[in-house]
Amino acid sequence: MYLAVALAVVVTMGLALIRALLGPTVYDRVLAVNMMGTKTVLLLSVITFAIGRPDFLDLALAYALINFIGVLAVLEFFRKRSELDPENNTREAE
Amino acid sequence: MDTVINIVSWLLMTSGGLFVLVGGIGALRMPNLYTRMHAASVTDSIGPILVIGGLILQAGMTLASIKLTAILVFLLLTGPTASNALASAAMLSGHKPELAQEISEDDAV
Amino acid sequence: MSKPDLHTPQISRLASILILFVLLAATWLVWSGLFKALLLFLGLVSSVLCLWLAIRMRFFDDYLFSLPVGRGYLRYLVWLTREVIKSSLDVTKVVLSPSLPISPRIARIRAGSDHPYDQVLFANSITLTPGTLSMDLDEGVITVHALTEQGMRDLLAGEMDRRITALRGK
Structure with a gap:
């Protein structure tokens, strides 16, 4: 049963990955x-509960922290860049 | 009692999984950035509440529950913050949302 | 409109430093779960390091821990969870219907409370609820993007704002 939830989450990650590849703007990514x-x-x-290894929870929290800081840092970077270079910021291909 | 908790927890987790899936589908189907953010916010708010809520019921009164609660609180605090940062960064870079109805100044309440 | 006073702490500076220290130490203990002398010492060192950094960042100069956490907040959280579930179902219906019946719109909403924390709570609650997204918060006016007309109408009805304003109340 944990597997069903894990599968739903993995499929969603796949969908998000497709969205990241499609773009079209950098903010979509x-x-x-x-x-x-x-x-x-x-x-x-x-997964912690599926395989019964409680130390995975620590990884989950660490990942939550990294993800949050990472997204903010990336946004700050793009904001700075669009201030420096207002010509090409929104329709960003790659 | 145990079976009741089990059933409730599985209900929470599977519905959470479904909501997460719906958010993923929405992020693909929606036509532009801001509407996609609405779909993504389904996976960011209700998904963790239901899935981690179900896991907490499974864990019972253990250290794992405390950690799960901390993770849930952290996700719910940072999710909106990241969304706000994303929306305002997109706005500042001149990314205009497509609207069904134009904004009027009288909308300020 | 009087500016809310942010610089008179409700509790003393020392008390808030101590509260943060206890929080940090408790977090360390929960996550390490080991009570060896070396690890406890390392926990103490990192807690003190965090405190020192926080003081250097002037973390305690504005008043911290000023949310009057109490029964009112608990009731608000329960209500908010109900709202999140309701609007999640709405957005789910929209996403899964083949015609994708969206009508995105934007409105500016003035928060009822002058207090910045309440305004941030309001903006974050709006974002947390699927279907509505706050894009900007400026001088108490929140720019809100809504996915559907219904979602915007629910928000403009002002129930959430009333509840948040009532929290600090009287």
Whole structure:
């Protein structure tokens, strides 16, 4: 049964990955990456119970922290860049 | 009593999984950034509440429950913050949302 | 409109430093779960290091721990959870219906409370509820993006704002 939840989360991560690849703007990709991050935390929590290893919860929390800081840092980076270079910021391909 | 808790916890977890899946589908189907953020917010708010809530019921009164609660609180605190940062960063970079109805100044309440 | 006073602490500076220290130490103990002398010592060192950094960041200069956490907040959280579930179901219906009946719209909403913490709580509650998203908070005016007309109408009805304003109350 844990497997069903884990599967739903993994499929969602796949969908988020597709969204990250499709874009089209850089913010869509950041959104998808953020989504994948929170889904990773959920997946790790479920895996903890599925295989009965409580130390995975620590990884989940560490990942939640890293994900949050990472997304904010990336956004700050893009904001700084769009201030420096207002020409090409929104329709960003790759 | 145990079976009741088990059933409730499985109900919570499977519905949480379904909501997460719906959010993923929405993030693919929605036409532009801001509407996609609404879909993603389904996976970021109700998903963790239900899934981690179900796990807490499974864990009972253990250290794992405390850790799960901490993770849940952290996710619920940071999720909106990251969304706000994303939305305002997109706005500042001139990413205009497509609206069904134009904004009027009288909307300020 | 009088500016809320942010610089008179409700509890003393020392008390808030002590509260943070206890929180940090408890977090360390919960996550390490080992009570060996070396690990306890390392926990003490990292807690003190965090406190020193927080003091350097002027973390305690504005008043911290000013949310009057009590029964009112608990009731609000229960209500908010219900709202989150309700609006999640709404968004789910929208996402799963083949025609994708969205009508995104934006409104500016003035928060009822002057207090910055209440305004942040309001904005974050809006974002936490699927279907509505706060994009900007400026001088108590929140720019809200809603997925559907119904979601915007629910928000403009002002129930959430009333409840948050009532929290600090009287």
